[in-house]
Amino acid sequence: MKLLAGTRVVVLADHLVDFGGSMLARLGADVLLADAAPLTNARKRAWHKGMSRTDAPLADLLESADILLDDRRSDARGGVDALASLHPQLIHVVVTGFPDSDRPVTDLTLMAQSGLMHVTGQPDRPPLRLPGEQAYALTGIQAATAALMGLRARRASGKGQRITLSALQSAALANYREAVMYEHTGRIGMRQGNMLVRGSSGVRQIWPCKDGFVTWSMIDNPGMMRALVRVMQAEGAAGELAEIDWDAILVADTDQDVIDRWQAIVAEFFARHDRKTLADWSLEHGWGLSPIIKLTEVPDSPQMRARGVFDDDGLPGPLFAVHEGRAS
Incomplete structure (x- = not known):
């Protein structure tokens, strides 16, 4: 039995809630895609898996609906609020591009205005967007989450509710570190490329290995560093890292020249091994390393x-x- 079996969802899709509707369908809900423009097969496969398209009037669909995902990316969809208000048990999730505004948005503008592009890419090059339409996907995830929370609240109170969220907030929350840093310090993060900057130094995040790339950073975690160095010693590759008392130093306060010298030793070690070997060692010893897999x-x-x-x-x-x- 699927988790949302017996739950009916109506989706008014315009890019922002599409993925959210698909998520609810994959959880077992009966999801009806209403009032949608003609779709390409690629978009159906990517965004609307599990949904059924219908041309039935919205008023009829809401008679048996538990959830309405109401996408207002580029227009106000006049009359929907009035229809939804006739159904006190309905969980009505209204998604706009901006908070309390029906100004139109695109994935590109959401990436830019959320700050995600500001911190993505190399510091000496223009900002980059993430591949695909990830701002839309991030918003869809929040829409599905809001709908699930509404279901839980309805079970407790017996009443539906109107829930509002914005794509801009959804994308900005995905950029969690920069938003938190700004809130607490007033600092605006910048593009750092393949560098995690903490304190007075920066450490590498992406590393080439024998058959691709892995992600790992030299951070202030003595246990993790000792675990890595033990394996490097067994492989005859630890060099001066074996002489460091990791409990007595702070990587974030170490001179960048020293960090770079240590990282060169790690880079040579990673380059000698494939992703699976490094990932297996990481799981066994607790390195915090992850392989980067191809699509x-x-x-x-x-x-x-x-x-x-x-x-x-x-x-x-x-x-x-x-x-x-x-x-x-």
Whole structure:
């Protein structure tokens, strides 16, 4: 049995709630895509998996709906609020581009105004957007989350509710470190490229290895650093790292020239091994390292296979299903 079996969702889609509707469908809800423009097959596969398209009037659809995902990316959809207000049990999630505004937005403008582009890329080059339409996806995730919270609240109170959120806030919250830093320090983050800057020095984040790349950073975690160095020693590759008392130093306060010298030793070690070997060592010893997998490898990764995230066609499948009384 799927988690949302018996739940009916109506989706008015205009890019911002599309992925949210698909998420609810994969959780087992009956999701109806209403009042939508003609869709390409690629968009259907990427954004509308699990939804059924309908031309029925919205007034009729709301008679049996539990949730309405109301996308107002580029227009105010006049009359929807009045129809929704006739159904006190309805969870009405209204998503606009900006808070309390129906000003139009695009994925590009959301990436820029949320600050995500400001911190993405090399410091001496123009800002970059993330690939695909990730601002839309981030907003869809928040829309689905809001709908689930509304369902829980309805179970407790017996009443539906109107929930509002904005795509700008959804994208900005994904840029969590910069927003938190600004709130507490007033500092505006900048593009750092392949560098995590803390204190007076910066450490590398992406490293080439024998068959691709891994992500790892030399941070102030003595246990992690000792675990890495132990394996490097066993491989005859630790060099001066074996002589460092990691409990007695702060990496963030170490001179950049020294950091760069230490990182050169780590870089040579990583370059000698493939992603799987490094990832297995990381899991066994607690390095905090992760392999960077290619897009073509995602459906067959052990984590995705174990969770059944992708179906036999390599497309995203049910996110959660209930088997023998357990969610998996």
